[in-house]
Amino acid sequence: MFSLYVHIPFCRERCLYCDFFLVSRLDHVERFFDALAGETRAKAPLFAGKEIGAIHFGGGTPSLVPVSLISNWLSQVAGTASLAEEIEITLEANPEDLSQVKFDELRQAGVNRLSIGVQSFTGRKLRALGRAHSEVDSFRTVTMAMERFGSVAIDLMCGAEGETLEEWEGDLAHAIGLRPQHVSVYMLTLEERTRLWREVRRGVVDLPGEEIQAAMYRQAQAMLTVAGYRQYEVSNYALDGYHSRYNLSSWKREPYLGFGPSAHSFMVSGDEEVRFSNVCSLTRYLADPAGSVDFREVLSPEQRFDEEVFLSLRINRGLPLSFLRSGREAGDGNLDEALSGFAEKGWVRIEDDILTLTGEGFLFADLIAADLIHG
Ligand code: SF4
Numbered sequence: 001m002f003s004l005y006v007h008i009p010f011c012r013e014r015c016l017y018c019d020f021f022l023v024s025r026l027d028h029v030e031r032f033f034d035a036l037a038g039e040t041r042a043k044a045p046l047f048a049g050k051e052i053g054a055i056h057f058g059g060g061t062p063s064l065v066p067v068s069l070i071s072n073w074l075s076q077v078a079g080t081a082s083l084a085e086e087i088e089i090t091l092e093a094n095p096e097d098l099s100q101v102k103f104d105e106l107r108q109a110g111v112n113r114l115s116i117g118v119q120s121f122t123g124r125k126l127r128a129l130g131r132a133h134s135e136v137d138s139f140r141t142v143t144m145a146m147e148r149f150g151s152v153a154i155d156l157m158c159g160a161e162g163e164t165l166e167e168w169e170g171d172l173a174h175a176i177g178l179r180p181q182h183v184s185v186y187m188l189t190l191e192e193r194t195r196l197w198r199e200v201r202r203g204v205v206d207l208p209g210e211e212i213q214a215a216m217y218r219q220a221q222a223m224l225t226v227a228g229y230r231q232y233e234v235s236n237y238a239l240d241g242y243h244s245r246y247n248l249s250s251w252k253r254e255p256y257l258g259f260g261p262s263a264h265s266f267m268v269s270g271d272e273e274v275r276f277s278n279v280c281s282l283t284r285y286l287a288d289p290a291g292s293v294d295f296r297e298v299l300s301p302e303q304r305f306d307e308e309v310f311l312s313l314r315i316n317r318g319l320p321l322s323f324l325r326s327g328r329e330a331g332d333g334n335l336d337e338a339l340s341g342f343a344e345k346g347w348v349r350i351e352d353d354i355l356t357l358t359g360e361g362f363l364f365a366d367l368i369a370a371d372l373i374h375g
Contacts, residue, residue, distance in 0.1 A: 003245075005055075016194065021280045053086075054087065118156060154175060158216040232315060255268050258277070260278065279293075313365055321353050
């Protein structure tokens with residue numbers, strides 16, 4: 001499947017923990033969409049004539065911008081490539097931006113999946129995360145979205161300052177009660193140079209430790225699974241048939257083309273696999289959208305192997321053991337030793353030559369992948 005991604009780099013203000021590329025001033029939105037149209041024309045040869053299976057508007061906060069600008073860009077794409085009949089068009093949205101009118105406009109524009117950054121259903125926790133919306137917004141927007149969209153995804157975050165396991169269970173129970181088709185569960189991570197990082201360093205904020213975070217992760221697995229959601233990736237759960245096609249496709253290393261500042265792309269041409277990314281500067285992007293790519297690399301066989309192992313273990317389709325052996329030194333006994341060690345801990349299972357992580361193993365996915373690659 002071939003997908004498109006658009007990074008819309010605007011937010012009202014930066015949340016305490018966020019290190020994404022964005023700006024918190026909105027006076028360049030129209031100029032940004034002019035530049036996006038220019039970048040799309042320049043990159044047209046890379047996707048002209050292809051069938052697009054998914055389009056994902058991420059950011060930033062795509063729900064902040066006028067829907068007419070989203071709609072115009074979709075028309076431009078439809079004039080260059082064909083959109084699959086069953087195309088998934090997802091837009092990431094924040095609860096404070098959503099109204100009935102906005103929902104209707106988005107649907108008319110062709111958006112058929114909303115991904116809402118709920119994070120929590122308690123005001124205390126939302127404030128601790130520095131989010132701009134209230135708990136009332138969280139309930140109201142998910143309820144309204146469920147009435148208007150056939151596919152609604154929500155993000156929840158655990159590990160905020162002062163958060164207890166009981167508070168987290170409450171968030172999960174509220175999410176399950178609203179019955180969105182998809183739930184993503186993220187553990188709060190401390191990214192360098194964020195406000196939260198500075199506050200933790202100064203000793204002003206104390207976050208729950210790793211053990212509590214792990215307990216929260218396991219609690220999410222337990223409650224969501226009992227409620228009928230299937231964990232198909234380390235952080236993602238869906239009712240049957242409602243996984244994110246865009247995300248799953250990128251984890252399966254299928255090609256996608258990114259637009260907007262900081263957007264990444266992965267393209268396959270014959271035997272060559274290329275990753276490239278756009279400049280992380282709105283000023284430079286606006287000045288030269290056609291020349292926005294500032295990093296490009298052709299993947300070496302070792303990089304391809306590493307990516308395949310890392311990404312395949314994150315999803316529940318797993319990895320053929322024969323593939324894993326093919327990338328390691330012939331007769332490397334450490335691999336079998338490592339695998340039986342992980343199996344004893346209950347982190348991996350092997351069936352018909354396919355290695356998959358267990359629910360508990362998902363908690364250690366990066367560690368397991370690194371060990372299997374590098375020994
Ligand atoms: S709304 Fe999302 S992208 Fe914007 S600052 Fe908050 S976490 Fe970052």
